[in-house]
Structure formats: structure tokens, C-alpha cells
Amino acid sequence: MPSFQFTAAPIAAEQLRVALADPACGGYAAFEGWVRDSNDGQRVRGLEYEAFEALGLREGERIIAEAIERFGVAHAVCAHRVGSLAVGELAVWVGVSAAHRDEAFRACRYIIDEVKHRLPIWKKEHYLNGDSGWVNCERCAAHAEEASVHQHVHDPV
Amino acid sequence: MNARPVNGVAPLLGLVLAGGRSTRMRTDKAALRYGGRSQLERAMELISPHVQRAYVSVRADQTEDPLRARFAQIHDDRENVGPIAGLLAAQTHHPQAAWLVLACDLPLLDAATLSYLVRSRAADRAATAYRSSHDGLPEPLCAIWEPRSAAPLAAYVARGRQCPRRFLLEADTQLIDEPNPRALDNVNTPEEYRSVTSDLLPESTSDPKHITVQYYALLREQAGRREEAVVTRARTAAELYAQLAQRYPFSLTPEVLRVAINAEFREWTAPLTDGDAVVFIPPVAGG
Numbered sequence: 389m390p391s392f393q394f395t396a397a398p399i400a401a402e403q404l405r406v407a408l409a410d411p412a413c414g415g416y417a418a419f420e421g422w423v424r425d426s427n428d429g430q431r432v433r434g435l436e437y438e439a440f441e442a443l444g445l446r447e448g449e450r451i452i453a454e455a456i457e458r459f460g461v462a463h464a465v466c467a468h469r470v471g472s473l474a475v476g477e478l479a480v481w482v483g484v485s486a487a488h489r490d491e492a493f494r495a496c497r498y499i500i501d502e503v504k505h506r507l508p509i510w511k512k513e514h515y516l517n518g519d520s521g522w523v524n525c526e527r528c529a530a531h532a533e534e535a536s537v538h539q540h541v542h543d544p545v
Numbered sequence: 546m547n548a549r550p551v552n553g554v555a556p557l558l559g560l561v562l563a564g565g566r567s568t569r570m571r572t573d574k575a576a577l578r579y580g581g582r583s584q585l586e587r588a589m590e591l592i593s594p595h596v597q598r599a600y601v602s603v604r605a606d607q608t609e610d611p612l613r614a615r616f617a618q619i620h621d622d623r624e625n626v627g628p629i630a631g632l633l634a635a636q637t638h639h640p641q642a643a644w645l646v647l648a649c650d651l652p653l654l655d656a657a658t659l660s661y662l663v664r665s666r667a668a669d670r671a672a673t674a675y676r677s678s679h680d681g682l683p684e685p686l687c688a689i690w691e692p693r694s695a696a697p698l699a700a701y702v703a704r705g706r707q708c709p710r711r712f713l714l715e716a717d718t719q720l721i722d723e724p725n726p727r728a729l730d731n732v733n734t735p736e737e738y739r740s741v742t743s744d745l746l747p748e749s750t751s752d753p754k755h756i757t758v759q760y761y762a763l764l765r766e767q768a769g770r771r772e773e774a775v776v777t778r779a780r781t782a783a784e785l786y787a788q789l790a791q792r793y794p795f796s797l798t799p800e801v802l803r804v805a806i807n808a809e810f811r812e813w814t815a816p817l818t819d820g821d822a823v824v825f826i827p828p829v830a831g832g
Contacts, residue, residue, distance in 0.1 A: 421832045437831075440761050440824055442808040468831060480832050504832040508805070510762035511830040523830035525763040525797065 391464060392448030394439050396471045399481045408463045408485040415489035417496040421480040423473050427523070431516035437470045437479070440508040444468075451502040459495040461486035466499055468509060554668045555643040555692050559592040559599030561585065562631045562686060563613060563649040564621050574650045574732070576612055585612055588649045591656060595663045596645050602631030626707040628686060633702065636695040643668065648686035650731050658728040662689065667719035671697070674713055678726035683718055685709035687729055734799060735783065735813065753778055754819040756785065762827050768793045782806065783813040786825055801828055 389407050401420070408416060425432050452464045464484045473479055482499045486492040511523045550556070563575040563585050575585040582590075585601065592599050601616040608618060619638055621630040628648070635644050645663065647654075658675075666673045666689050674688035686709070690698075694716060701712050723729060731737075753776050760768045768789070779785035782804040789795070803826040804811050810826075817823070 438762050438765075440759070440805070440808075440826065443805050443810070443824070446808065447810075500832060504830075506829070507831040508761070508824075508826050508829055509831045510827060512762070522763045522827070524828035525830075 389465070390445075390449070391452040391466070392445060393467050394441055394444060394470050395467055396469070399467045399469060399478050401467075401478065401481050401483075404465050404467060404481060404483055408465060408483050410462050410485055412487060413462050413485040414487055415492040416483070416485045417489065417492040418481065418483040419496050419500050420478055421500065423475050423477050423479055425475045427513055430513070430519070432475060433514045433516050434472060434474045435514060436472050436512045437468070438510050438512070439468070439470050441470075444508050447506055447508065448503070451499055451506065454502070455484070455495040455498045458498065459486070459491040461491050461495045464495055464499060466503060468503065468507065470509070550641060555641060557596050557645050557663070557666075557689065558635070558639060558642045559589075559596035559645045559647070560602050560619065560631060560635045561588045561592060561599065561616075561647050561649050562602045562628050563588075564602050564604040564607060564631055565628070565650075572735075573612075577650075577652075577732075583612060584649045584652060585616075588647050588651070588654075589616055591654065591659055592645060592647050595659060600635065601649075602635065623702075626702055627709075629698065629702055629707050629709050629712075632690060632709075633695075633699060636690070636692070636698070640695060641692055643692060644690045646686060646688055646690055648731060650733070651687060651729055652732055653725075653727050653730050654687065655725060655728055658723065658725055659687070661724050662687065662721070665719070665721045670719045671716040672713055673719040673721065675723050675729060676720045677729070678723050682710050683713035683720060684729050685713050686731075688713070737787070752819075754817055754821070756817060756820075757822040758785070758789065759822065759824045761824065763797065764795060764825055764827055767795050777817075780816060781814050782811065782817065782823055782825075785817060785823060786813075797827055802826055 405418065423435060448466060452466060455461065455464050461484050466482045468480045480503065482496050484492045484495045486495065512520055513523055514520045565574060576583050589599055598617065600619045601613055602621065603613050603618050604621050607613055608620065619635050622634050623630040632644060632646055662673065662675065668691060670691065671694040672688055672690050674683040674685060677684050697716060698712060756775050756777055757772065758775055759772045760770060765771055777785055777788060779788055783799060786799055799813060804813055805824040805826060806815060806821050
């Protein structure tokens with residue numbers, strides 16, 4: 389089984405968990421990311437994930453390999469949904485098994501943090517009021533637009 | 546130096562603005578080199594023949610910078626009002642002088658454009674400025690600011706405003722057309738710098754390459770497509786993005802994007818090769 393995967397179907401967390409079982413491991417930690425019904429004060433109806441899968445698979449496997457190396461855990465797996473998701477659905481799953489709990493917790497935390505920052509995947513939120521927006525992109529764009537009004541000719545030189 | 550009016554015409558002093566933070570360029574713009582000289586040196590050479598004395602406008606923490614220390618300086622005494630800070634400081638120092646103001650980041654500015662501005666000076670107005678060939682608005686940072694602009698400018702800033710273009714638009718400004726429409730193009734980002742230096746260098750014409758570009762998320766929506774084959778002379782991903790940004794209404798600047806070539810992260814300056822697949826990566830949002 390690959391250590392990192394994208395899936396358009398619901399994540400089969402139980403199958404992923406079973407695959408982490410190892411008699412040498414006394415600790416197992418998992419993280420589940422769910423679709424929340426609000427973000428930044430807006431009521432969220434659902435969202436879409438879009439991934440650059442060719443690079444995302446490589447980057448995801450690099451993150452898992454780093455976690456195993458850095459924390460000395462036995463096994464680690466991550467799955468990320470793509471496509472349309474409703475509120476409450478499982479968006480991302482991370483599981484780690486290790487000899488002891490401490491490194492399992494830490495590796496699990498490392499993987500989800502790195503996935504959020506590095507994985508080439510984008511989230512479009514659909515709001516109850518009918519609006520939608522790409523998370524982390526619209527604000528950048530709005531900021532750039534504002535800056536261009538004030539710095540139309542020049543940066544402050 | 547005698548900075549007093551002669552026959553009602555204020556003597557002209559020069560001010561090269563080099564106090565910016567160059568945040569988008571991510572390197573000191575005054576020190577950027579074109580044709581073997583830094584922009585600041587070039588600007589000081591261009592301005593000197595037209596003025597009684599030329600100064601460089603700097604922030605207080607830049608006075609010891611070797612590049613700037615070679616020239617007479619005027620220090621900004623205000624924070625966060627942008628390029629106007631330098632001009633206000635100069636007007637306070639020499640209230641009877643007119644100021645030929647020049648941004649240091651105008652690599653295409655030529656001597657003829659500057660001479661034409663000085664010849665067109667209307668000393669009885671608040672300022673003389675070029676009308677931008679891009680949008681018709683005044684160009685405040687290659688302009689002559691007369692002493693009578695000082696009080697209204699200080700009042701404008703005191704009202705919390707800091708856009709010098711808007712000030713000139715509302716003030717009694719003599720507007721003139723640019724003899725060379727690209728002379729005042731300015732350079733704020735590494736991509737614009739490379740684009741200008743490649744325009745200036747004849748050997749920049751590289752062979753056309755066939756590149757596949759894939760778009761994701763916001764860029765996909767703004768390009769209106771997932772993928773396209775382009776034939777381009779762009780040498781780097783940065784040049785390619787600059788070209789595509791002319792074609793599509795991209796709202797994201799290169800600063801917030803990353804680049805992948807053939808499904809690996811690469812630098813913006815990485816050279817493109819015929820057959821490459823390029824993806825510009827908007828800010829990500831996993832989890």
C-alpha cells in the first residue's frame with residue numbers, strides 16, 4: 389500500500405488503520421480532518437478539493453518519509469480526499485504506529501502540519517449565502533489589488 | 546549653493562528617491578545593475594546636468610549604506626507615507642527650491658525624456674509631470690515639484706493621504722506627453738527586472754520552446770482552461786508567467802506562487818527546456 393494517496397471516494401480509514409498494525413508497535417495515533425460548517429465567519433455548505441496529483445503524490449511520500457526518519461516511527465500513512473465534500477465528511481486521514489506513543493503523536497502532528505503547508509492541493513469553499521472562494525488565494529489576490537491601487541506607479545522607493 | 550528664486554523662478558534641485566523597502570523586488574532596487582551601473586548611480590548621473598545640486602533621498606537607517614553614502618543625502622523624517630516622505634523632507638530643507646524628483650527604479654529613462662521635462666517646466670504651476678502612456682494619470686516620480694506645492698502637499702499628508710498621483714491630479718499640474726512611451730516603465734519585481742534586462746540585451750532572443758502549462762484552482766478559473774500548449778521564447782518560468790499574465794486576468798502575483806517543472810518544485814529562475822510541463826502553484830490549502 390502506498391504511504392500517501394489521493395482518493396475521490398470516501399477514505400476507508402479502518403482499512404488504513406489495520407494496515408498499520410505491527411506486533412513491534414505499542415502505540416498508534418491518528419488524526420482525522422473533517423469538513424467544518426464555518427470558516428472565517430462564513431457559513432460553509434461544502435467544499436471541493438483539487439490536487440496537482442503528480443507532484444502531490446511525490447510530496448506526500450516525502451512528508452511521510454521525513455516523519456518516519458525524524459521520529460523513528462514504524463509505519464505512517466496519509467490519505468487526502470479530492471472532489472466535492474459535504475460538511476462532516478472526512479477530508480484527510482493520518483495514521484502512525486510506533487513502539488511508543490510519544491513518537492506516534494509527534495509524527496502524526498508533523499505529517500498533518502506539513503500536508504497543510506506543502507501539499508499542492510487547493511480548497512474551494514461554498515458558502516450558505518451562495519458565494520464561494522479559494523481558501524488562502526482570494527485574500528492574496530485582494531491584497532495584491534489593494535497594493536496596486538496605492539503603488540500603481542512605484543513601490544515606496 | 547544659492548537656492549533662492551531668480552526672476553520669480555525657483556532654482557531647481559534634484560532628488561533621487563532611494564529610500565524604498567523594495568519589498569516586491571526582495572533586493573535593494575537602488576543597487577540593481579543595468580549596463581554595469583547601479584540604478585542609483587545612473588539616476589544621479591541623469592539628473593545632475595539639470596540641477597544646481599542633486600541629493601539622494603534615504604531613510605534614516607540607510608545613511609551609512611556605501612552606495613548611498615557617496616552622495617549628498619536628505620533623510621526621510623516620516624514613516625509609512627511612501628515616496629512622498631522624501632519629497633516632504635526635501636521641501637522642508639529647501640522651501641524656496643523646486644525639486645526635480647526622480648525614482649531610482651526607472652531603468653528605461655533616457656536623457657532626452659528628462660531634458661524634455663525640464664524644458665517643459667511651468668514654474669508658475671504647482672508641478673510639471675508626464676502623463677502616463679499607460680493610463681493617462683500623472684507620473685509623480687519623474688516630475689518637477691514647485692515650492693508652491695509644498696504647503697498643499699503637507700496638508701494632504703496630514704489628512705492621511707499619501708498617493709502622489711492623486712495629489713497631482715487634484716493640484717494645478719502641468720501635464721505633458723512622454724516622447725518615449727516606455728521611458729517611465731518601472732521595475733518592482735524580479736520578473737519585471739528580468740523582462741527589462743532581456744529587452745535591453747540583444748542576445749536575449751532564445752529559440753522558441755514548446756511548453757505545456759497546466760492550471761489549477763484559481764489560476765485554472767482565471768485562465769479558463771486546465772491545460773494548454775504554448776510556444777514561447779521565455780527563458781525561465783518567471784518570464785513565462787509574466788507573458789501569460791498579459792493574456793489572462795491573473796490576480797496572484799509571483800510572490801505568492803510557486804513553480805513546478807515536470808512535477809517537481811523549481812526556482813522561478815530555472816531555465817525552461819523544450820517539452821517541459823509547467824505548473825504555477827497558488828497558495829495551497831490542504832487538510
